[in-house]
Amino acid sequence: MARLHDFGRSIFGRSKITSNLPTSPLALRIIGHLHLLGPIPHQALHKLSMRYGPLIHFFLGSVPCIVACSPETAKEILKIHETSFCDRPISATVDYLTYGSADFAFAPYGPYWKFMKKICMTQLLGGKNTEPIYPH
Structure with a gap:
């Protein structure tokens, strides 16, 4: 049973480390969230935003990114927190x-x-x- 648990953690990349990042769907270890995008990425991101909110922590492969899914959130990021990035x-x-x-x-x-x-x-x-x- 412990080996099955370790295998699941190695595939899905779950860790006990918490942070102040936005919510995130389940990611796979190597491809991240690319399996969730599909052929029309903007529609897939819209569906994800309906479930996880206007700000989503996303992995494009192994590269972490934050996706702003509403105009208000994007404006806040681009105007208020411009110097951060x-x-x-x-x-x-x-x-x-x-x-x-x-x-x-x-x-x-x-x-x-x-x-x-x-x-x-x-x-x-x-x-x-x-x-x-x-x-x-």
């Missing part, structure tokens, strides 16, 4: 290709990044520049 991982390739992360896309969060974000929002995504895109 706005830095990108440092990579030697990206550092070489972007001259030491000197461009806006891979710049570390700080005054330069805030300034470039403001310029992009006002100049690139301002009303005058986006008018030709939309039909009248």
